[in-house]
Amino acid sequence: MSGAPGHILIAGGGVAGWTFALAVARALRPLGVQISVADPGGADESLGAHALALSTLPGVRDHHHALGLDDLDAMRAARGSFKLGEIYTGWTPGDAAILPFGETGADIGPVRFHQQLMRLGAHAGDLDLAAFSLAGEAARLGRFAPPSPDPASFLSTLDYGLHLETEGYGQYLRTAALKAGAQPIDGRVASAERGGDGRLTAAVMEDGRKLPADLFVDATGERAALISGVLGAPWESWAAPGLDRIAAVITEDNAPPLALTRNEAMSAGWRRDAPLYGAAAAQLIFSSRDMDDAAAIRQLGGTASVSAFNPGRRAAPWSANCLAIGAAACLPDPLSCAEQHLAASAALRFLKLVPHSDGGVVEAREYNRVFEAETGSARDFAALCYLTQTRQDKTWKTARRADPSPELARHMALYKARGRIPRSEDGIYDEAMWAAAFIAMRVQPRDHDPLANGLAEAALRQRCEQIRHLAASTARRLPEHAAMLAQVHGARL
Amino acid sequence: MTPPPIRDVVIVGGGTAGWMAAAALSRLIANGVTRITLVESEEIGIVGVGEATIPPIRQFNEVLGIDEREFLKATQGSYKLGIEFVDWTRPGHRYIHPFGPFGADMNAVKFHQYWLKLHRLGKATDFAEYNLCATAAYQNRFGAIAAQYRSPLTQLHWAYHFDASLYARFLRRYSEARGVTRQEGKIIQVHQRSEDGFIASVELESGQRIEGELFIDCSGFRGLLIEQTLKAGYEDWTHWLPCDRAVAVPCAHGEGEFTPYTRSTAREAGWQWRIPLQHRIGNGYVYSSQFISDDEAASTLMANLDGEALADPRPLRFVTGRRKKAWVKNCIALGLASGFLEPLESTSIHLIQSGIARLLALFPDSGFSNVEIDEYNRLTDQQIAAIRDFIILHYHANERAGSPLWDSCRHMDIPETLARKLALFRNRGRLFRYEDELFAESSWYAVLLGQNVMPQGHDPLADAAPVEDAAAALEEVRAMVRGAAASMPLHADFINQHCRASTAA
Ligand SMILES: Cc1cc2nc3c(=O)[nH]c(=O)nc-3n(C[C@H](O)[C@H](O)[C@H](O)COP(=O)(O)OP(=O)(O)OC[C@H]3O[C@@H](n4cnc5c(N)ncnc54)[C@H](O)[C@@H]3O)c2cc1C
Numbered sequence: 001m002s003g004a005p006g007h008i009l010i011a012g013g014g015v016a017g018w019t020f021a022l023a024v025a026r027a028l029r030p031l032g033v034q035i036s037v038a039d040p041g042g043a044d045e046s047l048g049a050h051a052l053a054l055s056t057l058p059g060v061r062d063h064h065h066a067l068g069l070d071d072l073d074a075m076r077a078a079r080g081s082f083k084l085g086e087i088y089t090g091w092t093p094g095d096a097a098i099l100p101f102g103e104t105g106a107d108i109g110p111v112r113f114h115q116q117l118m119r120l121g122a123h124a125g126d127l128d129l130a131a132f133s134l135a136g137e138a139a140r141l142g143r144f145a146p147p148s149p150d151p152a153s154f155l156s157t158l159d160y161g162l163h164l165e166t167e168g169y170g171q172y173l174r175t176a177a178l179k180a181g182a183q184p185i186d187g188r189v190a191s192a193e194r195g196g197d198g199r200l201t202a203a204v205m206e207d208g209r210k211l212p213a214d215l216f217v218d219a220t221g222e223r224a225a226l227i228s229g230v231l232g233a234p235w236e237s238w239a240a241p242g243l244d245r246i247a248a249v250i251t252e253d254n255a256p257p258l259a260l261t262r263n264e265a266m267s268a269g270w271r272r273d274a275p276l277y278g279a280a281a282a283q284l285i286f287s288s289r290d291m292d293d294a295a296a297i298r299q300l301g302g303t304a305s306v307s308a309f310n311p312g313r314r315a316a317p318w319s320a321n322c323l324a325i326g327a328a329a330c331l332p333d334p335l336s337c338a339e340q341h342l343a344a345s346a347a348l349r350f351l352k353l354v355p356h357s358d359g360g361v362v363e364a365r366e367y368n369r370v371f372e373a374e375t376g377s378a379r380d381f382a383a384l385c386y387l388t389q390t391r392q393d394k395t396w397k398t399a400r401r402a403d404p405s406p407e408l409a410r411h412m413a414l415y416k417a418r419g420r421i422p423r424s425e426d427g428i429y430d431e432a433m434w435a436a437a438f439i440a441m442r443v444q445p446r447d448h449d450p451l452a453n454g455l456a457e458a459a460l461r462q463r464c465e466q467i468r469h470l471a472a473s474t475a476r477r478l479p480e481h482a483a484m485l486a487q488v489h490g491a492r493l
Numbered sequence: 494m495t496p497p498p499i500r501d502v503v504i505v506g507g508g509t510a511g512w513m514a515a516a517a518l519s520r521l522i523a524n525g526v527t528r529i530t531l532v533e534s535e536e537i538g539i540v541g542v543g544e545a546t547i548p549p550i551r552q553f554n555e556v557l558g559i560d561e562r563e564f565l566k567a568t569q570g571s572y573k574l575g576i577e578f579v580d581w582t583r584p585g586h587r588y589i590h591p592f593g594p595f596g597a598d599m600n601a602v603k604f605h606q607y608w609l610k611l612h613r614l615g616k617a618t619d620f621a622e623y624n625l626c627a628t629a630a631y632q633n634r635f636g637a638i639a640a641q642y643r644s645p646l647t648q649l650h651w652a653y654h655f656d657a658s659l660y661a662r663f664l665r666r667y668s669e670a671r672g673v674t675r676q677e678g679k680i681i682q683v684h685q686r687s688e689d690g691f692i693a694s695v696e697l698e699s700g701q702r703i704e705g706e707l708f709i710d711c712s713g714f715r716g717l718l719i720e721q722t723l724k725a726g727y728e729d730w731t732h733w734l735p736c737d738r739a740v741a742v743p744c745a746h747g748e749g750e751f752t753p754y755t756r757s758t759a760r761e762a763g764w765q766w767r768i769p770l771q772h773r774i775g776n777g778y779v780y781s782s783q784f785i786s787d788d789e790a791a792s793t794l795m796a797n798l799d800g801e802a803l804a805d806p807r808p809l810r811f812v813t814g815r816r817k818k819a820w821v822k823n824c825i826a827l828g829l830a831s832g833f834l835e836p837l838e839s840t841s842i843h844l845i846q847s848g849i850a851r852l853l854a855l856f857p858d859s860g861f862s863n864v865e866i867d868e869y870n871r872l873t874d875q876q877i878a879a880i881r882d883f884i885i886l887h888y889h890a891n892e893r894a895g896s897p898l899w900d901s902c903r904h905m906d907i908p909e910t911l912a913r914k915l916a917l918f919r920n921r922g923r924l925f926r927y928e929d930e931l932f933a934e935s936s937w938y939a940v941l942l943g944q945n946v947m948p949q950g951h952d953p954l955a956d957a958a959p960v961e962d963a964a965a966a967l968e969e970v971r972a973m974v975r976g977a978a979a980s981m982p983l984h985a986d987f988i989n990q991h992c993r994a995s996t997a998a
Contacts, residue, residue, distance in 0.1 A: 004953035454524030
């Protein structure tokens with residue numbers, strides 16, 4: 001007997017539910033585990049009502065690989081486009097700043113690239129990091145190519161994530177999960193019954209049907225029908241003070257898409273634009289004190305929907321025999337680009353911790369520990385923007401009136417002193433990405449790494465110039481992003 | 494304005510720690526501004542028994558541009574593929590903690606999970622047979638693998654054994670060639686700045702004062718600057734790591750093989766090490782003074798040598814634990830001055846190395862900001878705690894019933910972080926590395942399984958593959974590993990051919 005749970009019931013479909021279903025079906029169907037997904041159909045609620053499109057980190061490709069999926073198929077199903085990074089405007093005075101994916105410049109021994117630039121007198125106020133990055137330059141020029149597998153090639157320094165329409169992506173995952181042996185059940189899970197030991201025994205559907213199972217996965221989004229509705233696990237809110245509403249919309253758009261997600265701060269909130277193939281997804285996060293819903297809808301276009309914005313996470317998302325995923329477990333701020341990452345990492349982490357049908361306490365504790373570290377980094381990555389922006393509007397002055405988490409406080413203190421980034425293994429972002437985020441927010445360290453002073457200035461300057469030149473000249477030779485998309489989707493816009 | 498860069502670095506102590514720091518800094522901060530001075534006292538001497546290392550030392554040599562074979566020639570060195578633990582689990586038992594992985598993950602399931610399953614079914618052999626270093630070690634082999642056996646499964650991982658005094662001498666030559674000034678003399682007084690207590694200078698017996706802005710305390714157990722002057726405090730871990738003394742003696746090679754591994758043999762009141770070098774074997778009995786007298790320990794050691802003793806047994810005393818703060822004001826402690834865990838897993842030299850790497854990553858200027866000091870101390874604490882847990886595991890998971898030291902270790906309260914790890918492993922053989930942990934998962938598997946911590950079950954995902962398929966895959970790994978090991982030259986031949994020290998010291 002393998003002792004894996006005999007029946008896993010996933011409450012809710014959507015990207016979170018179907019990603020999970022796909023991962024467990026691939027691994028556990030061969031063991032005879034039954035996997036069913038109670039999917040009410042309709043709009044994807046698993047990642048939160050406002051997540052109409054996903055703007056991912058480069059890790060999405062590893063996730064696809066681990067799940068036996070194909071990036072291009074996913075793009076075709078979800079009006080996908082390539083994403084080379086993020087661009088921020090209006091958060092601080094000065095030009096827009098690009099946060100590029102992939103490698104930017106190159107370290108010299110222990111001296112990080114941004115430290116080299118600062119040693120040469122670069123100032124965070126106008127430092128254009130993207131100019132030293134192939135992804136950054138390519139994005140600026142509207143060009144794209146997949147990275148080269150040859151580490152000796154400069155083309156290998158590029159990295160990319162994806163822009164995906166949530167609904168189409170969910171359908172794609174659903175098809176793959178069904179093929180892997182997951183069983184769909186029509187209807188919506190409303191609640192669950194509990195046994196004397198506090199464990200769930202059966203999910204209760206809206207129409208009264210009861211579905212017994214051994215393990216229950218709550219993918220019901222912000223509704224959190226099981227983890228909150230039945231088990232009462234508390235929510236830890238991360239909202240920046242005052243930013244309490246979010247509007248979202250997808251509109252048809254045939255402009256050639258930018259290979260960047262755009263974050264634009266405005267007087268009463270900020271707007272995020274994720275370009276899709278033939279469409280554009282937009283979100284507006286704003287303060288209800290300074291803007292009403294109608295104004296927000298006018299800004300985004302007629303069909304936008306508005307809801308409360310309450311990013312945060314669940315304490316102990318795996319409690320008893322119930323595991324919450326997607327927005328039922330954590331609703332990251334869009335700035336952290338973490339929705340897809342968290343959905344996939346939840347499923348893959350669970351597979352490393354499949355419990356006995358009767359156990360799970362030890363596994364749950366380990367799962368929750370890594371969940372905390374991961375979601376903590378997502379929280380901090382977004383909070384960094386709110387805390388370091390320097391806008392003078394009322395909304396924004398209020399938004400920065402929060403305390404950073406102890407980890408972020410440590411991050412910020414180290415960076416502000418000498419531009420250093422602490423290492424962390426369980427977090428979602430690497431060192432280079434943190435450095436790029438600080439630079440995008442124009443945070444100026446008091447000094448740079450003293451070891452950078454050991455590098456001969458003239459030679460260093462020449463080297464950095466060479467990298468800049470290489471990035472620009474290589475990017476110019478790449479195909480157009482629009483042409484690459486036409487190839488993927490089989491038609492030009 | 495930003496404070497000016499550091500002009501004078503003073504390293505106090507010329508043991509392994511002092512010269513490693515001098516070598517690395519002279520290579521990596523060569524900025525034409527910073528001067529490095531190292532003070533050591535021949536009269537006081539060095540501990541010099543740190544002779545076994547772990548694989549990251551190769552990166553240290555690489556960064557310094559040191560050629561492996563030159564280095565082994567200069568230090569009477571040999572290769573190390575792991576540590577054999579004899580009688581640790583229970584008398585008569587032995588296992589090896591080799592470097593490198595066991596098999597390879599299959600279908601995203603860890604290799605050892607298949608092993609757990611098949612072993613229970615009688616369809617898998619000893620765990621060590623799936624690891625190249627272990628297999629080569631038991632055949633006393635080291636060197637290149639024949640082409641037909643080269644694969645991702647058969648990548649060799651290694652570290653070194655060397656003579657610590659010769660290593661210090663080697664690094665001294667290296668450092669002096671790169672501008673480090675060595676100052677012989679005994680420090681009799683340390684002067685602090687009146688305004689903030691920073692160390693201003695150290696004064697030698699001769700009356701000479703050596704001033705500096707950054708002091709690296711490598712003065713050994715005494716912690717001349719970090720403790721005697723700056724009172725950093727010491728956290729005592731004897732309740733977890735009970736050994737507090739050692740007696741060491743070199744001996745001649747006997748009839749035995751020239752093993753490419755360290756051996757650690759459990760004894761009544763501690764354990765004995767055996768480290769084979771080219772010109773001799775290093776031996777020592779690490780023990781708890783609570784359970785055995787010094788004389789008894791020394792005679793046990795002398796009765797258990799491969800060959801004739803080459804010196805008088807040398808006693809050493811220590812308290813396992815760590816300096817509460819490794820960096821205080823303008824002083825950073827490295828090596829024994831920063832604490833001492835236990836030589837069991839040869840981690841001290843590595844801790845010196847990673848302390849140096851951390852210092853380089855957080856190198857201060859003359860302003861010394863607390864942000865960096867705090868971060869250095871936080872990372873140091875994290876690393877030491879993880880290593881501590883791994884070493885405690887060796888003592889705790891024993892079945893040597895009836896001997897007082899071992900009974901008390903088996904029943905002691907262990908740190909919460911280790912307790913969690915053990916619970917997770919006992920359940921289904923699962924393991925998660927905490928941030929920045931030094932030892933890889935495979936090291937934990939080796940010691941956990943070696944010391945008979947058997948999980949109740951295995952990962953259910955291992956059941957997805959039919960038993961015959963999994964058994965065939967395991968057998969393939971074993972055959973590959975065995976073939977690769979057998980194709981390697983003998984360790985003794987390899988040393989003779991490539992790294993023989995010119996004079997027997
Ligand atoms: C029993 C035992 C076994 C070990 N085995 C291993 C092993 O296998 N692997 C491993 O990695 N590590 C091992 N270690 C640890 C290893 O020996 C040390 O990490 C290593 O020797 C570094 O020592 P050190 O340089 O910090 O101190 P020391 O070797 O003690 O050097 C101290 C230096 O400070 C100088 N000094 C002190 N006071 C003064 C003063 N007043 N004036 C001037 N100079 C002064 C001394 O002259 C000397 O040069 C072992 C340790 C012990 C005790």
